[in-house]
Amino acid sequence: GAVVSQHPSRVICKSGTSVKIECRSLDFQATTMFWYRQFPKQSLMLMATSNEGSKATYEQGVEKDKFLINHASLTLSTLTVTSAHPEDSSFYICSAVQDSAYTEAFFGQGTRLTVV
Amino acid sequence: GEDVEQSLFLSVREGDSSVINCTYTDSSSTYLYWYKQEPGAGLQLLTYIFSNMDMKQDQRLTVLLNKKDKHLSLRIADTQTGDSAIYFCAEKRSSASKIIFGSGTRLSIRP
Numbered sequence: 001g002a003v004v005s006q007h008p009s010r011v012i013c014k015s016g017t018s019v020k021i022e023c024r025s026l027d028f029q030a031t032t033m034f035w036y037r038q039f040p041k042q043s044l045m046l047m048a049t050s051n052e053g054s055k056a057t058y059e060q061g062v063e064k065d066k067f068l069i070n071h072a073s074l075t076l077s078t079l080t081v082t083s084a085h086p087e088d089s090s091f092y093i094c095s096a097v098q099d100s101a102y103t104e105a106f107f108g109q110g111t112r113l114t115v116v
Numbered sequence: 117g118e119d120v121e122q123s124l125f126l127s128v129r130e131g132d133s134s135v136i137n138c139t140y141t142d143s144s145s146t147y148l149y150w151y152k153q154e155p156g157a158g159l160q161l162l163t164y165i166f167s168n169m170d171m172k173q174d175q176r177l178t179v180l181l182n183k184k185d186k187h188l189s190l191r192i193a194d195t196q197t198g199d200s201a202i203y204f205c206a207e208k209r210s211s212a213s214k215i216i217f218g219s220g221t222r223l224s225i226r227p
Binding site: 006032034036041042043044046049093095097100102103104105106107108109110112 | 147151156157158159160161164204213214215216217218219220222
């Protein structure tokens with residue numbers, strides 16, 4: 001299957017700082033990427049849908065000014081957690097698809113964010 | 117609603133079959149998926165089934181779909197210790213491009 005690389009896999013940052021997480025599709029062009037958040041022992045909650053060249057669509061309850069998403073190319077989407085606080089500590093996972101009529105979404109390996 | 121529901125835990129003896137169940141609410145679902153997540157890792161797609169199918173088998177995995185009851189199951193034959201993980205049921209609807217996940221079922225294997 002296609003490969004999606006997420007970086008970094010683990011990051012610790014101080015409260016109040018910003019953290020950028022990258023999601024790259026390595027061997028295909030991804031018109032759409034999805035960003036999920038997973039709390040311990042819980043399911044994946046969709047945060048936003050990112051389409052190349054346009055603004056991301058955020059799910060209800062997700063602060064767009066706090067979780068900045070940029071999808072500047074067909075192989076890269078970034079999620080920036082701005083002014084991070086301990087409650088933002090979580091596991092963030094991206095997935096990428098080739099087009100909106102996709103069958104299979106390919107997932108990154110996830111990023112463990114710890115805010116201290 | 118957007119609910120995809122699963123039981124949270126399942127414990128089986130090594131060598132037995134595991135059956136993980138899932139119910140969903142949206143009849144417009146086009147694809148239904150089973151993903152596996154090991155600790156600290158991303159998601160691995162195990163298998164998926166198109167909504168006009170009743171069954172799909174792939175080696176030790178069998179997926180059954182009852183569209184009338186909106187019920188999906190994953191059967192793992194000859195369960196091994198390496199099957200210990202969280203299994204997520206998920207659906208993709210024709211009306212949206214996003215995938216909605218269930219709560220996940222934690223499968224544990226006992227000797």
